[in-house]
Amino acid sequence: MSSACKGKIASWLWYEEESVGSTNDEIKKLVPEAGESIVISAVRQTGGRGRRGRVWQGLDGNLFFTYSLSFPISELSRIVCLTGLSLAETVKKIAPSARVQIKWPNDVFLEGKKLSGILLENISDNLWGIGIGVNIVSSPRLDDMPYQAVSLKECGIMLDRTEFLHYYLHEFAADLAYCRKAGFAAVKERWLALAMNYRQNIGIKTETGLKEGVFADIDDNGYLLLQTTDGKTERIIAGDLFTAEMKKEK
Ligand code: BTN
Numbered sequence: 259m260s261s262a263c264k265g266k267i268a269s270w271l272w273y274e275e276e277s278v279g280s281t282n283d284e285i286k287k288l289v290p291e292a293g294e295s296i297v298i299s300a301v302r303q304t305g306g307r308g309r310r311g312r313v314w315q316g317l318d319g320n321l322f323f324t325y326s327l328s329f330p331i332s333e334l335s336r337i338v339c340l341t342g343l344s345l346a347e348t349v350k351k352i353a354p355s356a357r358v359q360i361k362w363p364n365d366v367f368l369e370g371k372k373l374s375g376i377l378l379e380n381i382s383d384n385l386w387g388i389g390i391g392v393n394i395v396s397s398p399r400l401d402d403m404p405y406q407a408v409s410l411k412e413c414g415i416m417l418d419r420t421e422f423l424h425y426y427l428h429e430f431a432a433d434l435a436y437c438r439k440a441g442f443a444a445v446k447e448r449w450l451a452l453a454m455n456y457r458q459n460i461g462i463k464t465e466t467g468l469k470e471g472v473f474a475d476i477d478d479n480g481y482l483l484l485q486t487t488d489g490k491t492e493r494i495i496a497g498d499l500f501t502a503e504m505k506k507e508k
Pocket of ligand 1 (some may be wrong): 309
């Protein structure tokens with residue numbers, strides 16, 4: 259193991275590496291030696307992965323980390339939503355007057371632009387790696403997306419990447435404990451309060467094509483409920499949400 263344990267953050271043992279391909283790959287190597295409750299961050303990430311096979315750029319000074327969490331696959335979509343909520347609420351606590359939104363299921367947008375991305379991958383059995391990238395000081399050009407990216411610094415929010423990591427993991431640990439005690443329905447209201455385009459017209463690119471309708475709700479699994487023009491409600495398990503405004507703003 260090249261990295262030394264730097265201490266504990268909430269219930270995770272924290273490891274940091276100078277340079278990695280992807281923290282989502284590093285955690286898979288580290289778990290057998292370091293145990294099941296770890297977080298690994300990297301100063302530099304050279305082969306970051308995003309959702310749907312996209313690349314996540316490793317711009318200097320930004321935050322790249324993956325932490326482990328044990329839960330059954332039946333919890334997956336709830337945890338996906340919870341990670342986005344904790345991330346959005348972390349930003350809200352740091353900058354209470356900032357406009358922070360969650361684009362279903364868990365992209366956090368700051369002042370209408372993408373701030374962070376989350377990629378959950380299985381490590382083994384019920385153990386999952388939750389990989390998060392946060393634009394702390396700079397943001398990439400997103401030529402292939404209908405929206406722009408932004409960093410905390412570009413919005414005047416000055417914070418060290420390590421400080422953000424601490425704030426986030428404490429927030430997530432508290433949210434997870436609350437969700438396990440009170441149920442997802444209690445957390446869902448907080449999620450919807452920050453949801454982008456809730457009760458508005460949206461488009462969703464899914465594996466089977468583009469679906470359009472009104473973003474009516476999320477259910478108790480975290481799936482999106484889309485009300486289509488024929489009056490039906492479709493349950494969307496995975497996809498990329500887009501709106502007409504996103505295309506205009508680009
Ligand atoms: C997305 O929005 O497409 C998800 C991006 C996830 C990026 C993070 S950075 C840390 C971790 N390591 C990776 O290779 N990906 C995730």
